[in-house]
Amino acid sequence: MNLGNTTAHELAAMYRNHETTVTQVIEAAFDGIEDRDADIGAFLHTRRADALAEAGRTDASFARSEEMPPLTGIPVAIKDNMNLRGMRTTCGSKILEDYVPTFTSTAVERLLRAGAIVLGKTNMDEFAMGSSTENSAFHPTRNPHSRDRVPGGSSGGSAASVAAGMAVLALGSDTGGSIRQPAAFSGVVGMKPTYGRVSRYGLVAFASSLDQIGPFSKTVRESAELLETISGFDPLDSTSAKMDRPDWVASLDKPIEGLRVGVPREYFVDGVDRQVQSKVEAGVARLEELGCRIEDVSLPHTSYAVATYYLIATAEASSNLARYDGVRYGYRASGGPSLRDMYRQTRKDGFGKEVKRRILLGTYALSAGYYDAYYLKAQKVRTLILDDFRKAFGQVDVIVTPTTPTTAFKLDEKVDDPLSMYLSDIFTITCNLAGLPGISVPCGTSSEGLPVGMQLIGNHFREDTILSAAHQFEMAGGFKS
Amino acid sequence: MKIGRTQVEYVAALANLEVDEDEKDELAEQLSRIVEFVERLNELDTDDVEPTSQVAALGPEISREDRIEPRTGSSEAAREVGLFKVPRVITER
Secondary structure (H helix, E strand, C coil): CCCCCCCHHHHHHHHHCCCCCHHHHHHHHHHHHHHHHHHHCCEEEECHHHHHHHHHHHHHHHHHCCCCCCCCCCEEEEECCECECCECCCCCCHHHCCCCCCCCCHHHHHHHHCCCEEEEEECCCHHHCCCCCCCCCCCCCCECCECCECCCCCCHHHHHHHHCCCCCEEEEEECCCCCHHHHHHHCCEEEECCCCCCCCCCECCCCCCCCEEEEEECCHHHHHHHHHHHCCCCCCCCCCCCCCCCCCCCCCCCCCCCCEEEEEHHHCCCCCCHHHHHHHHHHHHHHHHCCCEEEEECCCCHHHHHHHHHHHHHHHHHHHHHHCCCCCCCCCCCCCCCHHHHHHHHHHHHCCHHHHHHHHHHHHHHCCCCHHHHHHHHHHHHHHHHHHHHHHHHHCCEEEEECCCCCCCECCCCCCCHHHHHHHHCCCHHHHHHCCCEEEEEEEECCCCCEEEEEEEECCCCHHHHHHHHHHHHHCCHHHC | CCCCHHHHHHHHHHCCCCCCHHHHHHHHHHHHHHHHHHHHHHHCCCCCCCCCCCCCCCCHHHCCCCCCCCCCCHHHHCCCCCCCCCCCCCCCC
């Protein structure tokens, strides 16, 4: 069997009707990875033996009862910055190449408890720093729609694994767009929940005030299901929100007639590819046909978001990555006359170019004499960006934008130009700074056959609104427009 | 603000990073461009704006009773000698 376009819901029904077994599906998934992943490079490591053992036990459970959680037996891929006990977490970095965690992240734990089968860990930009998955210390990942193009990043492996039909679902993490941007480039659904919705315990920290775990899938319904499974309060993450977890799947069909949809004029500017713009405008028109009320909104500080983000994210990263010094984790350089020499040499050998660049920028922004001018200034502009959204959400329920200014770019095109790489996240970064939920859904393809993504942003903890709007957009044929 | 070689060396030392001689000029040039880009924030008057350091919905409920609870992982890390085991840092030469 080919997992190609099979959804989690179709598989769930097939298991319950005894049309297939979990073992057959997991075997097919690994056959698919063997056949296709040499070309794509979505996975860093897989766990065939463990997954098949779990599949066997799951089949035995299905034989006894059909009352199992909806994700039981569904093959899922995990970005390699989330811990799964006993399996390496490399974070795409040489410095963690041999790091084997002794505990499982909360999100993955919840997935396993729901019966999902983890296939393996997916490729990513080192420490989630990048927008193309070219910054992996191991190999780049290629876009399944066009092999000479990037899948986006930093969760490019997860996006590509779903786009290529190797995994049915995947988890990624999103600090400045690292789920939504690769979802857009790879033609799948990807969502960043509200900050605090999903526990970050066991997720390797990049920028702690921005990081959030979220789902990839082919349909909106599956993302809703996966998000329901992984979200909820966790005492092990002090920023995790003590909020009720709504039944997002049940509210997918809630009528969206009369929903107020804001289109920020600042997001339809010069520099946005004409085809991307026209596809997203067509998407907005379709939402209007579905009964949404389209309104202009203004987010006047949008053009300052990338600068704000690169100061805050790098400052937090320089602090978070200070722990990789060769003492407690993974790689350690040999030699050097002093302990400090060992730290420096370890970090020099272990980190790649982009990670070093960001550590240096973050350290600079926090250093004596520059803290007020850079880090504090960025935190103040973050307040202005948050205020823009507060005002906009006083007026509308959902904000719609292009997910990215262009379709997937070519490998090597931006790798030596950090600033231009940073600017590919221009439309996704604001959600992280403001802590808002955002989902990217496909809205057609360019004349070259490359996917275009449309982003729906909701107010804090209103994932229900963007999920139902995105689902009904999908049902109306919006993904293929 | 233009960043030169000396500043790259200074910041690298603060960050415990060793930077190769032949990388310093390239890094100085790239960081200068990024810093020049982020300086556009100075166009905004933020004198009366409070900084935002985080956006979590933190309420009083985030603090919990001060009680020791078993933690996954730590017992396993300490399995062998009852302590966390890390590679030896100071070795004989």
